[in-house]
Amino acid sequence: MIIRPVRDSAADAAAVREVAAAAFGGPAATVRQDAPDVRAVRHEARTRHLVRTDPQGCWLAEDGGRTVGAALSLRREGLWLLAVLVVDPAVQGKGVGRLLLQRAAAHGRGCLRGMLCASPSPAAARRYRLSGFTLHPAMQLQGPVDRAGLQDPGDLPVHPGGPGQLHLLDSVDRRLRGAAHGPDHGFMLAHFEELLVADSLAGSGYCYRDGGEVKLLAATSKRIAVRLLREALARVPEGTDALVEHLTAEQEWAVDVGLEVGLTVGTRGYVALRGMRPPVPYLPNGAFL
Ligand SMILES: CC(C)(COP(=O)(O)OP(=O)(O)OC[C@H]1O[C@@H](n2cnc3c(N)ncnc32)[C@H](O)[C@@H]1OP(=O)(O)O)[C@@H](O)C(=O)NCCC(=O)NCCS
Structure with a gap:
């Protein structure tokens, strides 16, 4: 497996979206109401936006040429922010998330503050707490x-x-x-x-x-x-x-x-x-x- 920077390309943006959909159990699992094609276009545009503003913050995990995970992060004026951390369900629990998070977090080196919105996933909570984040339970x-x-x-x-x-x-x-x-x-x-x-x-x-x-x-x-x-x-x-x-x-x-x-x-x-x-x-x- 390799971890490499996400490129500002349609192919990489689609790969990030696809692995995110797989990690979250597909679009049907979300509560959002906008049409799937609108969501897909926006997801890919957002990936490319972040790759342009923060090329060092955006990473893909590949195994045999297949994308198995992604992390997208950004740095704004001393604040490090994690936008996406996803791993294909077939390889979850094997340390891919930890490696991706390490790479993304390196982009935040020197930032005293960090912020992310975490899913309810216990694996995600473990990763974030072990990375020094305080977990504030959230409502919707x-x-x-x-x-x-x-x-x-x-x-x-x-x-x-x-x-x-x-x-x-x-x-x-x-x-x-x-x-x-x-x-x-x-x-x-x-x-x-x-x-x-x-x-x-x-x-x-x-x-x-x-x-x-x-x-x-x-x-x-x-x-x-x-x-x-x-x-x-x-x-x-x-x-x-x-x-x-x-x-x-x-x-x-x-x-x-x-x-x-x-x-x-x-x-x-x-x-x-x-x-x-x-x-x-x-x-x-x-x-x-
Ligand atoms: C969260 C996610 C990115 C983590 O990636 P991963 O490759 O599975 O993570 P890792 O294997 O590196 O680490 C997961 C840790 O949680 C632990 N873990 C896994 N399942 C767990 C569970 N149900 N309860 C408690 N701990 C759990 C693992 O043992 C591991 O800990 P360790 O490395 O200290 O032993 C991945 O599971 C995922 O994509 N989940 C669905 C999407 C999601 O919720 N993303 C987070 C958005 S904020």
């Missing part, structure tokens, strides 16, 4: 939005945002987690349905929404965060279930908003952090964190 909110529960928005304005506000988004992130998302906003703006921004004397924040999914939310106060989350949920199309993931106990403000609009609370996986406490109020993106 899911289901149809009961619009009767949506509160009057009050006097905090929220607007659709765009590329002109990237400095604001980066400032919010630096304050909350010590590092901006930088080039990842370009990807999120291109692939997610909308960006909502709040910026007033009361504070600032932003939220990406795509269909029913809240993809990322960061704000300088819980009041702004609550306003953004309510607005995002109000904009979930009728007939589409909402999904808000990666909520640790610190994000109770978001759990309360979910309960207001009738979403169901469940537990799923962990937010794993090294060298930092959970940023608050903050809902990470599973890949760009």
Whole structure:
């Protein structure tokens, strides 16, 4: 078996997607609602984006020319983030994940802080804890939005945002987690349905929404965060279930908003952090964190 860098090619992006689908039990195992072809295109585009921004952070495991595992990681201003760690079920439990994680983690050398959203897999939890991450059990909110529960928005304005506000988004992130998302906003703006921004004397924040999914939310106060989350949920199309993931106990403000609009609370996986406490109020993106 060899571990080699992922190339910025259609073939490697497809290989990462295929091994990820196998590791997670195929697309049918996900709760997401977008069409499989949209998901595939986005997955491959995301791999190529990360290979371009972080060529040293992205690794493939190959055995006899067949891809058996992948790790994609990124470094943003002193924060190391793990986007993907997957191993083909046929070779799981044989140390491939450990080797891939070691290579990806080497890209984060010199970063004092690390962050990843972990699946419920006990093997993953073991790997991450043994790599020094603190595992914060996470909740998710899911289901149809009961619009009767949506509160009057009050006097905090929220607007659709765009590329002109990237400095604001980066400032919010630096304050909350010590590092901006930088080039990842370009990807999120291109692939997610909308960006909502709040910026007033009361504070600032932003939220990406795509269909029913809240993809990322960061704000300088819980009041702004609550306003953004309510607005995002109000904009979930009728007939589409909402999904808000990666909520640790610190994000109770978001759990309360979910309960207001009738979403169901469940537990799923962990937010794993090294060298930092959970940023608050903050809902990470599973890949760009
Ligand atoms: C998580 C994953 C990447 C790990 O890769 P892997 O090659 O199986 O991992 P390794 O063999 O290097 O290490 C797994 C460790 O967990 C242990 N383990 C495996 N199954 C376990 C279980 N059910 N309970 C507890 N420990 C378990 C193994 O013994 C091993 O520990 P050790 O090396 O200290 O003995 C892989 O299992 C996978 O792709 N899972 C499905 C997708 C997923 O959840 N990815 C993580 C996303 S955050």
